[in-house]
Amino acid sequence: MPASSDRSTTVDAPVRWPGGARCAVALAFDLDGPTGNALIDGSIWRNPSFFTLGAYDVWRALPRLLDLLREQGLPATFFVPGWVVETWPERCRAIVADGHEVAYHGYEHEAFWQLSADDQRRVMARSRQIFENHLGVVPVGFRTPSGDWAPETAQILAEAGVVYSSSMRGDDRPYLIDIPGRERPLVEIPGRWELDDYASLAYQRNPNFPAGLDRIASYAATFDNWRREFDGTHRDGLCLTTLFHPKVSAKPGRLLLLERLFEHMRAADGVWFARCREVADWWLAEGHP
């Protein structure tokens, strides 16, 4: 759903960030574990290699990533499918204990644009129950698994108490999504493929990802791309969020990339590091379009 056209701003219009900060960085991680199509259709249980590749996410990558975020004093948002919270409650409680935000990401990473409205509601209700039961948290954020959603999804999210989404790609600032019959719009904090680690570093055969089994990118070139994206965000006073996956970019060799990227960001002047929900609250309070 695009931002309504009367709300568009020009690239030149500066965005105000808290405390006079120059730009906003909302680090966000999708903790998918082994969820996704193969879990939904059950084929993952005939594919232990694929299951274990996904499970590495929560089992090994997450604890090391939390250590890194703690060392660097950085807040983050973790979008977590309910199945992952149910399966590894202790691992997920560590996210909350470290002061990070946890938010919705489906139950089994369902593609919302393929679900009926009733099924979307069921996924949201089940997820809320799981987050409450296992983590004692009622999330206010949502990132659509696969990114795409159905015409009624925004309405369903609002009903479920969701304040913001981080699902779309089409801007480098947050924007508002009006919901018919509701006074409060949904805040969208869009991500970018350039800052999705899948686009550079993910690899899996059977099922193939990328579909053509393109090469794993050079780590040095990947870091350089990410650094340049941040530099542009900083130069233009925008809001950067990441679509990083611990099983992809928090592996031993790649944590070093994240470490360097975070150090680079922290060395810049006037960066507001925030959880996504703080960005959403700021955007609403400021009356931004």
Add this chain to the structure above:
Amino acid sequence: MSIETPRWPGGARMAVVVTIDFNDIHDIVAREPSTEGREKTLSVWRYGARRGVDRVLDVLDKHQVRASWFVPGRVAEEHRGLVGQIHAAGHELASNGYRCEIFDKLDLAQQQEAFRRGHGAVAEAVGEAPVGFRSASGNWAPGFADTLRAAGIRWSSSWRGDDLPYFHEPLAAPRLVELPLHYELEDEPYFAFNLYPPVPPGQSRIASYRDVLDNWRQDFAGFRRYGLCYLLRLHPEMIGTTGRIALLDELLGELRGQSDNWFTTGREVADWWAGTQPPNAPGHPVEIFARHIAELPS
């Protein structure tokens, strides 16, 4: 959450295992049946036996590294001389089906048959039964771990899910140790190429050699930081070309220069792990997998 720090023998900081899949044409034929009978295409993979194995052996010898070589039974029969040389050079020979069968397409009985035939052929070629196994596609049916154990297999390197060894379920003795894989530590995702039929399917460019070496170095630095088990999975037809063998030479030279890296074989890591380490912690990927498999309707 603290990071487990495993203690490797002799105060080593980490373990380094080089594994080589010497599959000749059988892996590509199993994966891409349309390659059967196409001699130009197959010669891409035959290069391993003709040239690559010798180069890899030379570099391993130069750096005094003993590797674990996975050989399907058919390769042991067709390349008996080469397999004998590998064994005579002090490397471990391990087992990998008979024709690199894609276990995903076989039921348990067929998997057992492929394993037994392959295992027997390698044992006959080298005069001793392998204790290591790799499933070419990484998968097997529930119950197959019992088959491996019953045949004297002590370690596998097929699954993923960790950067330390772990135990397969069930945990009955003798324990079957897994030395998990990581795609970024394999040569195939960077270097495999054929024009027609297209390999990889999207026929993407061959990766920059320099960049691949840099990635492997950085992966190594990360594994070393956390004291893990760095396991390479290489193919003689890919890493053993005249241009790429230098990558392995350079990498091993650097890694050998650090005296606290434990360079060893899969068998030795597995025996050490089985002899010294407690069972998998609750919630380990292998335990979650076993629990769900047990709950599935048969």
